[in-house]
Amino acid sequence: MGVYKTNGKESLLALLKSQPDRSFSVEQIHDKLGPDAPGVSTVYRLCSNLVRTGEIKKYPDSAKEGYVFQYAKDLHCEAHIHMQCESCGAIFHLSCDMNEHLAEHLSEDHGFIIDPSRSLLLGLCRSCYEKRSAHVGNA
Amino acid sequence: MGVYKTNGKESLLALLKSQPDRSFSVEQIHDKLGPDAPGVSTVYRLCSNLVRTGEIKKYPDSAKEGYVFQYAKDLHCEAHIHMQCESCGAIFHLSCDMNEHLAEHLSEDHGFIIDPSRSLLLGLCRSCYEKRSAHVGNA
DNA sequence: TTGCGTGCAAAGGTTTTGCATGGCA
């Protein structure tokens, strides 16, 4: 599997690649690809394959139950923690010394060996936080 | 709902309370409660209610897809991050200054406002790490 | 006695699987 180059695979990968900070549910992928979209079951199959090959990553969805997928190739995601915005779903890569710093602290003070690639911090990204602050305003 | 004191509710809560570091899936709860266990749908209903009242917490399961529940009352879980062992499923509460330290760093350097209560770090707890090391041994 | 909680069964939603067809190399 994954040997041939097909339309479905190409367009799916193009979509995720075009917005590397965004994550997509199977439903969103299927919808966004429009009329020439592969069927839902194929989207599932493609995503599974791409996760297996490491080209995309799978995260639990912070909003609804379920899972989302995000382009991840060449990002060395094994080494760093990720942050997901609970409002817009964007996923950011923590690229700084905090990764090592935190890992060290957890290991030494708590006896916990972190797996950064699967650890997900939830919260609000800058723009969603500002939007929300604006909304609340003088409440 | 949640007005009456019933066997199902009592035994479910007792189970989770007896192992506050462990998390349980609906299936595990149902199985562990044995012959006098409430039906699966009741376990779902009880868990939903208890999550709503804050007595237990719901986390995505690191192992299989799905969710697990853990006793959480009086732990002020809103304020701190949690660590889940990918091997045994135990969930630990990060109770130290790192919570504030990390939150500050993420906010200042990355513009990310963390929601600690929903953030989950995955990895291996001390005992599972040691077991695994022993297994691998001289590989 | 009142009405909430439960069990059972059915429904709902999501993901997986089987099989025949179509497309890539």
Next chain:
DNA sequence: TGCCATGCAAAACCTTTGCACGCAA
């Protein structure tokens, strides 16, 4: 042409819901 990938439909799975009965208060 051979084999992989896809579509469709059915199945499997998990979770929720409806309804009638039993139990707590």
